[in-house]
Amino acid sequence: MSLVADPKAPRPPRARPSRLTTRGNTELYGWVFMRASGVVLIVLIFGHLFVNLVAGEGVKAIDFGFVAGKWASPFWQVWDLLMLWLAMIHGTNGVRTIVNDYAEKDTTRLVLKGLLYLAFVVVVVLGTLVIFTFDPCPSGSPADLLPSFCTE
Amino acid sequence: MAAPAASPARKPVGTLYRGREGMWSWVAHRVTGFAIFFFLLVHVLDTSLVRISPEAYNDVIGTYKNPIMGLGEAGLVAAIVFHAFNGLRIILVDFWAKGPRYQRVMLWVVVGLFAVTMAGFLPRHLMHVFGGE
Numbered sequence: 001m002s003l004v005a006d007p008k009a010p011r012p013p014r015a016r017p018s019r020l021t022t023r024g025n026t027e028l029y030g031w032v033f034m035r036a037s038g039v040v041l042i043v044l045i046f047g048h049l050f051v052n053l054v055a056g057e058g059v060k061a062i063d064f065g066f067v068a069g070k071w072a073s074p075f076w077q078v079w080d081l082l083m084l085w086l087a088m089i090h091g092t093n094g095v096r097t098i099v100n101d102y103a104e105k106d107t108t109r110l111v112l113k114g115l116l117y118l119a120f121v122v123v124v125v126l127g128t129l130v131i132f133t134f135d136p137c138p139s140g141s142p143a144d145l146l147p148s149f150c151t152e
Numbered sequence: 153m154a155a156p157a158a159s160p161a162r163k164p165v166g167t168l169y170r171g172r173e174g175m176w177s178w179v180a181h182r183v184t185g186f187a188i189f190f191f192l193l194v195h196v197l198d199t200s201l202v203r204i205s206p207e208a209y210n211d212v213i214g215t216y217k218n219p220i221m222g223l224g225e226a227g228l229v230a231a232i233v234f235h236a237f238n239g240l241r242i243i244l245v246d247f248w249a250k251g252p253r254y255q256r257v258m259l260w261v262v263v264g265l266f267a268v269t270m271a272g273f274l275p276r277h278l279m280h281v282f283g284g285e
Contacts, residue, residue, distance in 0.1 A: 038239045045232060054273065058280030059225060062213055064206035091189035098186060119193060127196045130203045138205065145206040
């Protein structure tokens with residue numbers, strides 16, 4: 001006889017939780033979102049890493065002029081905006097799951113998730129504003145730090 | 153009858169995941185995801201410096217170009233590549249009818265794809281970081 005319960009044996013019925021932990025299908029939609037956004041993020045992030053770290057001079061070439069050159073094109077603005085939103089929602093939901101798994105005290109969980117959602121709002125709002133209010137040719141900056149199209 | 157429970161050396165075995173590839177890939181997925189998330193927070197903040205001034209951005213991004221940060225970037229890319237390929241494996245386990253049966257084989261496919269991708273990335277990246285040009 002094995003000491004261990006047969007993994008295929010039916011589980012004993014569990015006591016019903018005293019309160020509902022979720023309402024509706026939110027967790028199901030979250031589960032689907034993780035998979036759908038994950039596939040899109042693979043394309044967006046692999047493209048981002050290739051253009052910024054592999055192509056050309058790699059990380060050595062990244063400076064203000066490089067970023068300004070990219071964001072001069074709506075293509076990279078939309079790419080980075082999509083990447084920012086999807087990655088932040090995907091990552092926040094992942095960390096939320098981790099907090100739910102390991103923080104057993106109600107207050108600990110509440111505080112950690114409060115901080116998490118605060119970080120989410122700050123980073124998403126800041127990142128979105130930066131992508132759309134960015135000035136590639138700020139006046140008064142030395143021309144050698146700016147992309148070449150500023151002086152044309 | 154001697155009680156079998158008296159043998160303390162027996163460890164729980166026989167579950168599908170515990171202590172095996174399934175569990176360790178799950179642990180690695182958590183750890184890499186957690187690390188990537190915190191890098192993402194920092195990365196949005198450092199990129200936001202473009203809104204302050206070209207000098208402020210160039211100063212901070214300059215620290216990404218030193219060799220220690222270069223190794224950190226290699227680690228970050230490794231975490232992203234594993235998380236990406238293992239994420240596809242999770243999707244196949246969930247949606248492909250034969251996914252659960254092949255989950256262990258698929259982990260070794262993930263490890264293989266990871267090795268190939270890193271073999272392509274690392275030499276080029278380390279050349280950029282440590283190359284003298």
